[in-house]
Amino acid sequence: MEMTPSKTKQYIKEALKDDHLRTAVDKATQTALHKREDKVDQIPYWEDLRFKAYAVKQDVIEHLDQYLEEFEKNCKQNGIHVHWAADTEEAQKIIFDLVKEKNVKTIVKSKSLTTEEIHLNKFLIDKGIETLETDLGEYIVQLMDQIPSHLTAPALHLTRQDIGKLFQEKLGADYTEDPEELLQIARKKLRQKFLAADMGISGVNFAIADSGSFCVVENEANAHLTVSLPRIHLAVMGIEKLLPDKGALPVFLKLLAPSATGQKATSYVNFIGGPSSEKYNEGPKEVHILLLDNSRSKILADSRLRETLFCIRCGACLNICPVYQQVGGHAYGWVYMGPIGSTLIPQYLGLVEGKYAPFASSLCGACYEVCPVRINIPHHLLKLRNKVVEAGQSMKGEKMGIAVWAFLAKHPMLYRFATWFPAQLQKLLPGEMAFPAPGYAKERAIGRFDPKGFRKKLFKLEKDSKKSSE
Ligand code: SF4
Known part of the structure; x- marks a missing residue:
């Protein structure tokens, strides 16, 4: 399903009329908020963690060129192949060349917003490569030919009943709305695919500059299987995902789990530090990492807005946003949605296509209060509104x-x-x-x-x- 932020007004109108969608989004976001609050209350040094995370990200983003060079050098030393892509077209070309060279016929993927950004699934499937999402939520939205509607819960807009009907229709399964049974249906389908896949593709949650390694955080073990079973692993990473060293990682892991899923800790943190050695009979024989710019350098160049690159994609700002709660993620028309999406859309896609996004906010400030890395989103939305007006893209009614x-x-x-x-x-x-x-x-x-x-x-x-x- 092709979507564009330039149709945000139309999507919002449709979403507001859809009571089924609004009930599902409201229920899911309220549950997520309560779980988050409960866990955050149990961490007395929560605010200290937020300040620390901000300081680390500030250092990384201010010295991104140096950290990237250090990361590349250490990756190469670890036997990881490093690729650089300036934009979607270049990223797609690099990946397809690799797929052809290695005779890859089937790919399993774990959830990655960065690959959504470059429309990787559609691109590979159109080229005849079987490409399958393995995160349950991503698998569901792939079956529906939709884009994710949330940063961490891609199928948040759907109810159990919706998924039961979907599995009945697309997978030929008997109708059920029991979560455990639904999980087993998906699991059975996906297991065979993991075993047969030539390549696994993941995103990157955090990359460690001084060790040339990276980690993928998850709860379903699908990323673990994606990383460890196929003979080749490819990670697609936005260039901002770096941390200076492993010492910084616990701060972010402690912040990410409560913010994203209301857990104390995520179930799995997969570290990838290179191809598996001969003595181990598991793990990929080849590891590649693709470092994607895709407008990030442009954001970095703007000292007033570069803070938006600190985002760790936890989704907490979406759950608390009164606008997101009413319309869900598809209304934003792109892979990044909610308050942080509203700042990223015009910066990634330009002020014409992204002119509505900064206005999809009440500026209540709740997103800033929950953001684990203290991104002052309302402040950035105001700057972007200003840019939209200066570019002559403001709405006629508003001008009047x-x-x-x-x-x-x-x-x-x-x-x-x-x-x-x-x-x-x-x-x-x-x-x-x-x-x-x-x-x-x-x-x-x-x-x-x-x-x-x-x-x-x-x-x-x-x-x-x-x-x-x-
Ligand atoms: S802006 Fe902050 S709260 Fe929103 S997704 Fe990013 S890290 Fe999470």
């Missing part, structure tokens, strides 16, 4: 609204009348009926205007506070 407000603000008498009048008009409405606001009120609950008006209330408040301080 601001022009009207600016006019009224320069004419105080008119301004007072404009803010007084709706409350008076409202008096003519029957009962508790809200002021009619066609369009605006279609998808929102609006209350009644306070007949006293904001100014009167403010002056009264000031007067009262003066009196009480005297």
Whole structure:
């Protein structure tokens, strides 16, 4: 399913009408939030960890060129083949050349947003290479020909019943909505594929510059099988995923699990430090890593926005976002969604295609409060809104609204009348009926205007506070 952020407005409208989707997203995000809160409450040094993680990421991103060179040198010493790709086309070409050279016919993949970014599945399948997702959520969305709707829970928009019907239709399984049985159906299908695959492809959660190794964090052991069973392993990594040394890793692992899945620790942390040696009868004989830029250097060049590269893709900002909670991930039209997606979309795809994304936020600041690496997302959204306006891409209605407000603000008498009048008009409405606001009120609950008006209330408040301080 091809999606584009330029159709975000249309996707949002569709999502708001879809009660089934909204119920599924609401339930999943609320559960995730409660689990996160519970675990975070058990870690008294949580805030210290966040500050430490920020400092590590700041150092890495400020010196990214040096860390990348160090990582490449150490990978090569460990026998890992290193490839560099500037963009999607180059990444696809490198991967396909490798696939052809090594006579790869089947590939198993573990969840990787970076490979979603370069449309790798579709590209390889179109070239005749069997490419199968093995993370349960990714497998489900692949069967549905959809993109993931969440950074860590790709099928979060679906219910058990949806998945039961999907497996019945696509896999010929008997209908069930029992999670354990659904899991067994998928497991049976996937096991054979792991054993037959020529190549395993994964993403990278964290790469360690001073040891030339990387790790993949997961809960289902599918990444472990992806890494260890096929004869060749390829990891696709965004260049920002580096840490300076193993000493920094525990900070991030401790932050990632509670933020992503509400767990104290993730079930599996797979380390890959090179091809397996002759004495071990498991593990890939060849390991490749593809370092992908794909606009990251552009983001790095902007000192005001490079903080967005600190993201560890935990998904906590999605779960807490009141916008994401209402519309889910597909409404954003791209692989990165929610508050962090709203900052990344215009930076990766440009201000024309990504012009709506920075506005899909109430700027409430909850994303900043939960972000384990303290990315000030609302701040970045404002900067990006500014960029959209400067690029002449702001919405017509908004431009008109601001022009009207600016006019009224320069004419105080008119301004007072404009803010007084709706409350008076409202008096003519029957009962508790809200002021009619066609369009605006279609998808929102609006209350009644306070007949006293904001100014009167403010002056009264000031007067009262003066009196009480005297
Ligand atoms: S911005 Fe922060 S909270 Fe959101 S996914 Fe990235 S690391 Fe997690």
